[in-house]
Amino acid sequence: MGGMTNPLTAAQNDFENNPDQNATPRQTHAPAQSPAAASSGAAVATPKAPSYPDPWPAPMAAGPLDAIVEIPGSKSLSNRYLILAALGSRPVTLVGLLRSRDTDLMMGALRSLGVECDVDPAKSTTVRVTPPASGTFRGGQTVYCGLAGTVMRFVPGLALYADGPVRFDGDTQAYERPMKPVLDGLEQLGARIEYEGEPGFLPFTLTPPTALTADAPASAPARSITIDSSGSSQFVSGLLLAAARLGAPLTLTHDGAHLPSLPHIRMTMADLGASGIGVTMAQGERGDGTVTWHVTPGDVQLPERVVVEPDLSNAAPFLGAALIAGGTVRVPNWPASTTQPGGLLPEYLHDFGADVRRTDDGVMTVTSDGVRSGAVHGLGSFDLSAAGEIAPSLAAIAALASSDTDLHGIAHLRGHETNRLKALVTEITRIGGEAEELDDGLHIGAVGLDRLHGEVMETYADHRMATFAAMIGLVVSGVRVTNVATTRKTIPDFPGLWASLLAQSAH
C-alpha cells in the first residue's frame, strides 16, 4: 500500500478540514485524525465558520416567532450527486450544494480517488465535478470519513473501481457505526476487506477485485447479493450506487427484520434513474418478507447541471420552533414534490397541532400558538421508521407537548452519530422531563413546562442533539449547549441561522 497517506502522522489542518472541531471535547486528538492530508488533494474553499462559546447559551424566544429562514442544501442529495457525478464520464455542475462537514468530507474522499471537485470562487455552493479521464479511481489512498454515514457507506462502493487498495478511516466515534452489511455486499462482488480493529467497523482497507478495475464487459453474467439492511438504509443505498458501474445486472436482496428510512432508498433509486440507471424494487419477491432491487447497468451520467433542494430534515428545528415558541416560521424553496424524507415533516408538524401550508411560490409556512398555550399535543403511538433522522427534532417538541408520544420503528438510531435513543433519554431526563427507551424507539412523557429546568446539555458530537437542545432552550431558561460547532456536520452556521430566526421575530 505504498503511497497511502497515514492520517496518524498527517499534520494538523486548518479549521475547515479539522475533524475534531465537531467532536466532543473529550474526544479531541487532533493530529491523529486529519482528513485533509489524508483525503483531499486541493484545498477545500469552505467559508470560515464563526466560532461560538462552549457551552453555547441557547437563546430564549422573547415572544411568538415571525421569521423566514433559508435552509442550505440537502446533505443526502448533495452527497448522492457527488457520488453519481464521480461515476460518470463528463463534468457535472452542482448548484446549491450543501457546504458543511459531511459534504466537504465527501469532496475530500472523491479528490483522493482522483475526482476533481472545483468550487466556484464566486459561490462556494456551486461545484463542478470532473470524473477521472481514465474512468478508474486512484487507489493507494486513505479516505477519511469523519462521522459521515454517507461517506463511510457510499464511498467503499467507488473503491470497487479503484486501481489499488483504499483504506477507510474516520473519527473515533465513527468506529462504533455499523458497516458490515455494506462491506459484506462488496465482498460478495469480489472485494477483499481487511479490518484493523473489530470486524465490521472502521478502520479497514478494501482491495478491489482486479476484474472490475478495467471496464467490465456489458455481457457479464448477472450478479446476486444478499445483505441485512435493518441497521441502516445506507447499506442498500451504497450497494445500489456501486452497482451502477458493475457492467452486469445486479439483484440485491435485503433479508432482515426491518428496513428503515425507505424514502432514502427511493431517493437513491430516483437519483440513479436521473443518471440513466434503471432500478426496480419489489417487496417480498421470495414470499418471505425480503425486499429485492434489480439494477440494470448503463452509462452513469447526471445532467450537466443539477440544482440541489434545501435540506428538509434540517428545516425541522426551524419549523418546529414555531410550535415551541408559537408564531410563524416560513421556509422558502420548499419543493412541490421531493424524494427527501423531510417531505414528511409538514404532516408530522400538523399531527402535533400546527397549521401548515405550502403556497404556490414554494414557501412552507408553519404557524402555532406554541407549547405554552397547550395547543401542541403529543403524537401518541407514532411510526417514524420512514424518517428516523428527524427524531431528535420531533423529540424536542414532544418533550414540551401536552400529551405523550411514543416514537416507533427507530431502533437503528442506536447506530447513528451517537446512540440517539440513549442520548435523548439522558438529555430529556436531565432537564426534568420524562423519557425512556423502548425496544424500537422512545417514550416521551408530557410533564408540563413548569417541571423543566435549564442545564448544560450534552451533544455527543451529534449535530441533531445540538439542534434538539437549542429547540428546548427556546422556552426553557438557562439551557446551554456543549459543542454547538458539531452542527457544522450538516449546516454551515446553525447558531447564526438560529440567531436570525429570533432577531427577525423581535421586530
Ligand SMILES: O=C(O)C1=C[C@@H](OP(=O)(O)O)[C@@H](O)[C@H](O)C1
Ligand atoms: O442515505 C442517506 O442520505 C441517509 C439515510 C438515513 O440513514 P439511516 O437509514 O441509517 O437512518 C438517514 O438517517 C441519514 O441521515 C441519511
Ligand SMILES: C=C(OP(=O)(O)O)C(=O)O
Ligand atoms: C444519521 C444521520 O447522518 P449520517 O448521514 O451520518 O448517517 C443524520 O444526519 O441524522
